[in-house]
Amino acid sequence: MRVETPVKPGLRMECADGRRLVLLQGTTPVLFARQRATHRGVHYARTGRYASPLAPLRAERARAFAEFAVPGTEEWTERWAAHAEAGLRAAADGPLHTGEWRLGPRPNGWFVDGNWPKLLAHDPDRGHLTWFGYGDPVEDARDLLPLRSLSPVEAPRVRAYRRQYREGVLPPVFAWWISGLDSPVVLDGHDRLTAALAEGGRPRVWSSRGPWTPRGWSSARPGRSGSTWSGSPRWTARMPGSGSRTRAAVSRRRCGRSRTRPI
Numbered sequence: 001m002r003v004e005t006p007v008k009p010g011l012r013m014e015c016a017d018g019r020r021l022v023l024l025q026g027t028t029p030v031l032f033a034r035q036r037a038t039h040r041g042v043h044y045a046r047t048g049r050y051a052s053p054l055a056p057l058r059a060e061r062a063r064a065f066a067e068f069a070v071p072g073t074e075e076w077t078e079r080w081a082a083h084a085e086a087g088l089r090a091a092a093d094g095p096l097h098t099g100e101w102r103l104g105p106r107p108n109g110w111f112v113d114g115n116w117p118k119l120l121a122h123d124p125d126r127g128h129l130t131w132f133g134y135g136d137p138v139e140d141a142r143d144l145l146p147l148r149s150l151s152p153v154e155a156p157r158v159r160a161y162r163r164q165y166r167e168g169v170l171p172p173v174f175a176w177w178i179s180g181l182d183s184p185v186v187l188d189g190h191d192r193l194t195a196a197l198a199e200g201g202r203p204r205v206w207s208s209r210g211p212w213t214p215r216g217w218s219s220a221r222p223g224r225s226g227s228t229w230s231g232s233p234r235w236t237a238r239m240p241g242s243g244s245r246t247r248a249a250v251s252r253r254r255c256g257r258s259r260t261r262p263i
Helices: 059-068 074-090 113-121 156-167 190-198 244-257
Strands: 011-016 020-025 028-035 041-046 102-105 126-130 173-178 183-188 205-209
Touching: 059 074, 059 156, 074 102, 074 205, 113 190, 156 190, 173 190, 183 190, 183 205
Parallel strands: 173 205
Antiparallel strands: 011 020, 020 028, 028 041, 041 126, 102 205, 173 183
């Protein structure tokens, strides 16, 4: 989808010297992070001040969409994509900014089945995400970073979503790929994520991915002062073409899972 404005979004990642990152929503910091010097992962700290840019979903809408088309089909996917696009375009505190964006299901190969249960058992506000598992605690190998603490599995809203999951009508979780974290973060659907995992299942995750730079590199890189709005710094070239950056990330992850040391 093509986005014309704004140039500077309400939800944006900014970076500084020392591999330091901060995710701002307006003027409010919602996440601090620092890449490891070895480029094996990232340390982060959530502030507890994040708010979803999308309006809360009512059960009536989830069931109406399921009646319109069977969940998981192309028609159902297009209906939820249109819903998310409209909400993100209207949000003043979302990540969209000028450029071409992609919104849709994550490609196969990013999420590792064995990593899903770790989210419920290990989701600290101050923690670490490992990129390749080089001697890190196994619980740090997670594929999705919530921007707020996950609710208890018996919380009223989570219980309602758990019922939707059992009925097969649970809406997708909407995420945003941030290359500086080498991970998608949850934009909307923290309780839907909890509900699916609490039922022993897997949520449908749709990720928004920001504009690529025609030159292949952004102006801000680790070790330099500056800022960039699409969730960087980026330390790998991004070539034009659908999903090229994601395919590179998946290849690195697969390589990392087969090794115990850096190459």
